Amino acid sequence: MIRTLSSCCLALILSVASTAFGQEATAPKKVAPTPPPVIDPINAAMQTFVEQGKISGAVTLVGHRGKIVHLGAVGLADIEAQKEMRTFTMFSIASMTKPIVATAVMILQDEGKLSVDDKVSQYIPAYKDLKLKDGTTPSREITIRDAITHTSGLAGDQLFDGSLEEAVDQLAERPLAFEPGTKWKYSPGLNVAGRIVEIVSGQPLQTFLQERIFTPAKMTSTTFFPDPKQQRRIATLYGPGDEGQSLVAVANRISTPGDVKAPNPSGGLFATARDMFRFYQMVLNQGKLRKQRVVSEEAVEQMTSPQTGDLETGFTPGNCWGLGWCIIREPQGVTETLSPGTFGHGGAFGTQGWVDPKTQTIYVLMIQRTKMGNSDGSDVRETFQQVAGEALGL
Known part of the structure; x- marks a missing residue:
C-alpha cells in the first residue's frame, strides 16, 4: 500500500535534512562584481x-x-x-x-627570425623589382622598416577583398610613389608586414597574434x-x-x-x-x-x-x-x-x-x-x- 506523508511530517523531514546537510542545502550567494572606477x-x-x-x-x-x-x-x-x-x-x-x-614583427626579430632592416623581397620575391611612377628603378629596395614607418613609397588602398597573400601580391604590381626612405606617406605597408609575419612564423596572422600577444596579455x-x-x-x-x-x-x-x-x-x-x-x-x-x-x-x-x-x-x-x-x-x-x-x-x-x-x-x-x-x-x-x-x- 502506498501511503502519503502528512504535511507536518514532510516539513519535519525537510527541516532535519536541512540541518543535517547544513550549507549544502543552501544555494550559494552570488557576489556582485565590483563596478569599475569612474571619473x-x-x-x-x-x-x-x-x-x-x-x-x-x-x-x-x-x-x-x-x-x-x-x-x-x-x-x-x-x-x-x-x-x-x-x-x-x-x-x-x-x-x-x-x-x-x-x-x-618585433617578436620575430627578438627570436632572430627576421630583422626590420631586411629587404621585403627576402620574404616576398615580387618586391625585388618594384618601379617608381616614371618607370625607373629606385635607388634601393624597400625594407620591413620602410613598410612599418610608412616611408616605403607603397601607395593605394589599405582595404582588400580577397586573401592577405593576394592583396600583398597585387600591391607589388603598383609603382612606388617615391624613393624609399625619402618621404612619409600613410600606406598599406602594414599589410606587407603582416604577410611577412605569416611567412616567417608559418601561421595565419590571427593565430600568431592570438598565441603570442592576445592570450598572454589576456586580450579575450x-x-x-x-x-x-x-x-x-x-x-x-x-x-x-x-x-x-x-x-x-x-x-x-x-x-x-x-x-x-x-x-x-x-x-x-x-x-x-x-x-x-x-x-x-x-x-x-x-x-x-x-x-x-x-x-x-x-x-x-x-x-x-x-x-x-x-x-x-x-x-x-x-x-x-x-x-x-x-x-x-x-x-x-x-x-x-x-x-x-x-x-x-x-x-x-x-x-x-x-x-x-x-x-x-x-x-x-x-x-x-x-x-x-x-x-x-x-x-x-x-x-x-x-x-x-x-x-x-x-
Whole structure:
C-alpha cells in the first residue's frame, strides 16, 4: 500500500535534512562584481558630445601607474535598437591594429627570425623589382622598416577583398610613389608586414597574434573574426545625416563582421577598451604584463623611439614615427596635454589609444563614427585627454 506523508511530517523531514546537510542545502550567494572606477567629469564630457549628435556613445578608459582609474560608458551602441553602450562593448579599432602587428614583427626579430632592416623581397620575391611612377628603378629596395614607418613609397588602398597573400601580391604590381626612405606617406605597408609575419612564423596572422600577444596579455575580446556572440557586442558605425545634425548607420566592410574574409593588418581588428589597455600596459611595462614577457625591452625601445628623422609625419603637428607607432615629439594643439615621447595610434572610426610614459598614463577612447574629419585631431579626443589630465592633476 502506498501511503502519503502528512504535511507536518514532510516539513519535519525537510527541516532535519536541512540541518543535517547544513550549507549544502543552501544555494550559494552570488557576489556582485565590483563596478569599475569612474571619473564623472569624463563621462559628463562624453555625454555632451552624445547630446550634440556628434557620436552615438563612447567608452573611455584611463590607466594610471598600472591601474585602471576610469572606465566609463555613455550613450548608445545602437541608436535604432536603443542598446546602451557598455564597458564591454566591442569596436572596430581600424588602424589601431597597426601597432599590434608591428609588435608581432618585433617578436620575430627578438627570436632572430627576421630583422626590420631586411629587404621585403627576402620574404616576398615580387618586391625585388618594384618601379617608381616614371618607370625607373629606385635607388634601393624597400625594407620591413620602410613598410612599418610608412616611408616605403607603397601607395593605394589599405582595404582588400580577397586573401592577405593576394592583396600583398597585387600591391607589388603598383609603382612606388617615391624613393624609399625619402618621404612619409600613410600606406598599406602594414599589410606587407603582416604577410611577412605569416611567412616567417608559418601561421595565419590571427593565430600568431592570438598565441603570442592576445592570450598572454589576456586580450579575450580582440579578433579579426568576431563570433556570433561577439558580433552582438559590436557598436554600430555611424556617420552624419544629410543635414549634419543627426547620425545615420553606415555600412562598411571593416565594421560589418560578416563581410570579413581575411585578416587586415592595417585595420581589421575588433577589441574592447579593456583589452587595448592591457596591450598598452604591456608596452608601457617594457614588453611584459604581470609575469608574461611578450616582447623584449629592446624591441619596445626601438618601436617607441623616433625612426623617421626630420620627415613630416602623421595627422597632427609635432609628430614623428616609430616602428608602427605614432610618437608625439613636440606636444601642441590636440596633444598639448601629453608629454613628449607619448606614443599611440588612432583609427578611422574615431578610436584613439595613447600611452604617456612620463606620467605613466594610458588613454583609450572608443567611438564609432565616420565622415567627421580627422579623428586624430578631433575635439572628442582633445576633450577626453584634457578632462582626464585635469582629474589626475597632470
